[in-house]
Amino acid sequence: ETGVTQTPRHLVMGMTNKKSLKCEQHLGHNAMYWYKQSAKKPLELMFVYSLEERVENNSVPSRFSPECPNSSHLFLHLHTLQPEDSALYLCASSHTSGGASDTQYFGPGTRLTVL
């Protein structure tokens, strides 16, 4: 495996379900990110982790709970979601976080549908 991988690629869940999204990066990077991409809106940064420490949380509802057990893995735990949370969830990684020239590389995304 190379680059940034995400599983599952597609997820359909009810509002009362609990599920988790997984991201793994094979680039030796120290920073990982979760983004949400909804139709006709810019990519929205949700969370940033640097060396397994959360450095940014962009006012994301508590029904989204991130976890970063090590610098290669990132999870997004989901519970009691709303239909408006349906979107493409993208994971990205970069060498460092917060640097002016950090280049981020994206995983393939998880297409989430909340019924």
Place this chain on the structure above:
Amino acid sequence: QKEVEQNSGPLSVPEGAIASLNCTYSDRGSQSFFWYRQYSGKSPELIMFIYSNGDKEDGRFTAQLNKASQYVSLLIRDSQPSDSATYLCAVSINSGGSNYKLTFGKGTLLTVNP
């Protein structure tokens, strides 16, 4: 609020023509500028980045940066139907102190007609 603006398009060009994609940004302190390409249903992939004023060329792609005008553009020469995608402009914007975060525009949809 620090923003990145792009014309949402669609921008339609004939095959072989030059496609010109534009982006403006509000934060004068921005340091780095990125262009990503996103095919429908796929994730963004980095095309190129630019840090200094002027032009930067990579194959058929040229990024142009004018910090005084807060303007960055991407030119695609000899456009091919396979270039049809949404192009995202991303700007590294200061989020406080020495920290920067990437802020994306909404993207411009480019269609190259055979």
